[in-house]
Amino acid sequence: MTAGHNAGADGLPSESVRPFMEQSGEPALELKRLTKTFGSLKACDAIDMTLYPGEILTLLGENGSGKTTLMNMITGLYRPDSGAVFVRGRREDIRTPNDARRLGIGMIHQHFKLVEPFTARENILLGLPRSRGKSAARLRGDIDALSERYGLGVELDRRVGDMSVSQKQTVEIMKALYRGADILILDEPTAALTPQESDRLFDMLRRMRGNGSAIIMITHKLSEVMALSDRITVLRQGKRVATVRRDQTAPEQLTEFMVGRKITLNIERPSTIKKPLLSINKLCVKDADGSPRLRDVSFSLDAGEILGVAGVAGSGQKQLCEAIAGLVPASSGEILLHGRDIAGQSPRQIYDQGVRLGFIPEDRLGMGLVGSMNIVDNLLVRDYRLQRGPFLRRAGAAKRAGDLVKRLSVMPPEPLRPVSRLSGGNLQKVLLGRELLSKPELLVTSYVVRGLDVHSSYVIYDLLNDQKKAGVGALFVGEDLDVLLELCDRIVTLCGGRVTGIVDAKTATRERIGLLMMGDAV
Amino acid sequence: MIGAARGARFITIRMAQREAPPPVQAAALRALALALALATGGLFILLIGFNPLTIYAGMLRGVFGTAISIRETVKLAAPLCVTALGLTVAFKMRYWNIGGEGQMSVGAIAATYFALYHQNLFGGEWPRWLLLVTMAAAAIVAGALWGLIPAWFNARYGTNETLFTLMLNYVAMYIIQYLREGPWKNPRDMGYPKIAMFPVSAQLPKVLGVHAGWIVALALVVLVSLYIRYTKQGFELTVVGANPNTARYAGMPVRRVILRTAAISAALCALAGMIKASGADRTLTDGVAGGIGFTAITVSWLANLSPPAIAAVAFLFGMLEKGAGYAQSTYRLSASAADVLQGVILFFVLGSEFFTRYRIIIGRAAPDERVA
16 A cells, blocks of 8 residues: 555556656566466466566466466465465465455455445445554545545445446455555456446556556456556466567467467458348336336347447346347337237247247356256257157257367367356357257347457357358347447447447447447437 | 454365265265264164174164065155155255155045045945055145145245245144044044054055055156156256256246146155055054155255165165164164164265265365366
8 A cells, every 4th residue: 555666656647658667676576486286287387477566467368378376376365386476575475365465465356345235435444353543533534545546436435236336346446455455456357347437447557556556457358458558478378478568569469479379350240131130119128126127229130230239237238138038028119020029928939939039148057058967958958849749859969969069169079068067168159059050040149258268259259250141130249349349230339228329330439339338328 | 454363374174066986986985984884873882781783783684684574674665765756856946845744644645535435436345456546646636736835836926945845744744633533533443533444455455575665666766767867847847947047048938847846746745645554554644754755855865866876775764764673672772772873874874975075175274176
């Protein structure tokens, strides 16, 4: 929490003029040949890393490259098999999260660890020993000062449960700072933020950097890496493959480090002949306690089109997808598919009408797949009903599972393995593969690349484009605006359950979409 | 706030799920459990002043000593096996039917009605096969309806089936008591509240010296296995149990699956009640279920919801029961001491199952087994 490490930095350096911090003086954190093995898997293999006060270092790597394991060793969740951790020049043995906290290391997880009914202030103080001699007013003052110093701008007496994701994250950061963290680790901090909120977060991080904090950020988004970091360390398969300065690299090079070979970062947008397919008119959906989640949503989707849906998390995307799939009832409005209204029908009724609808829900194991079942049975979930008679035959599905595993290179290629033991990317391949096997005419996808690494994501984009070329209409609910802009034909923005705009993805800008996501209706 | 007690370190004991151990290791674990059980049980027997070896030998003799004792064991195991199979169907759907007791009772009541009063219906004696089939059918129908009560509330309003099925056990038991004291009281027992014995035509015939319930049990092992694994209905109930959201997503009629499965589960338990009443008790008492509905829960889980394993485990439970009973009558071990012995053995066997599915990590804080 002290600003003493980097006395020279002013309070608010602007990104463009800020010179790269000279790597001199004592590192805040130094990792030497840190190794961690799980069974036969070397999750981290002799990783060296140095972090200086007053810098932001991005940790980049595909899923399973060892980023999280490495961070867990710094924050006391795992103990390294070998290697050493030096904090401010002293060798430290970090055995528990408490040790890490004591050393001023704070971690902001993707899933916040906050008590929702408590206020921000209560959350910040939670779990700390009652400070001797410090009055309530004094504590209040401490927190206020902290908030001001970093421009955190959170209403501290508000219930956390009433806050937006971005505000919760700020509270989480304040919690770490208040506990004295000057080495801050953020795990995919922008996953659920709008572009504007991300920018605010970045300003905040820059201010902390200016105050001498050392920051490690884990992210998948290359645009953020290039916007924010001073240096970038890339991991691949548990090994450190490179550490580069931001001003000496480019996204293409970083991807190459990450994947191990060149891949193009351009997403194709094939042009197709469009035909009307789906038309949604004034659709309203209420949740179980009667509060409206979708209000008068209207848009159309053509066959041969990928229509993006952008919005802050919880703007009604889930209800939209589930209403189309027949999983939540529409309180009013129409969902016309080929001119036939499917609103209010169950998935089975929709299916029985001969409508072929593929749906990739956002939480694959929560809905869509059965974790304890193998790939064969998970394929059967969709079409077992078509079999005649009371008995279930698995032979056909087994063959299709074999094909799917081969065609989408699911790893490991074992159709009889419970799918809960597959990684996120492979899980998604199974789900998408199954939905594509049913030859859908309408494909509804929700955060289809969430949690997937660069390579897997591109495989998925290609699959979607193949479908598009085959005349399928796809609804693509996404969170990465760059991807939405590159992949989709048009983008619908949602805010608070309303459509705030429908823009042409070829001409729209991030900023424009960001504003629409915030509710600036056209 | 930073200087939080550094010195304090705690030894933590945690458990984590493990991969199934190789068969040899699993067998060794179970053998070890049995040895420990016998040793601990032996110590207990010694403490209450008996010779453990004599008692154990006696128990073995009680189980395997004669053809009769084996038959007696089978007789104990058959209704247990059928009930456990019934519960397993529900457990597969993660529907916690702990109403086996009540469902058995209801099945026995329905069967008893035909056993005692069938003559009032069409007059005259019925052929034995017809009467028995009718009794079984009545039990199945009554059980299914009984099972539908909590299932309907669960499917419709999301009520807790565990409490609901549990409470219905008492309702069923008191219905039997009411029948015994009132409408079905046997006038020939001279005021003593008892329900009449079944006529011979309402008693299950003996096959190889044991009532035919064991054949029903074995047939059901096969049928339930097939039902769960190889029918569309079995597939549906497994999906509904594992992930109701996916079931809805796939267009499965979730409510209907819940109702159907709960009804089947209860019907099987009711059939077990009929077998017990008609095959073993030859009358209806309020002890017709006698804890079998609860023991079946243990049997079902101990067998990891696998029907063939259920048959084996039910037989083991029968052995334990029979052995303890024999030791009790032969060596005048008190009934509670026999129960303690049974409990000790069960404790170790269940314990070993725990160790085959979980491993224990003794360490200092840091959770370490999650691959990131």
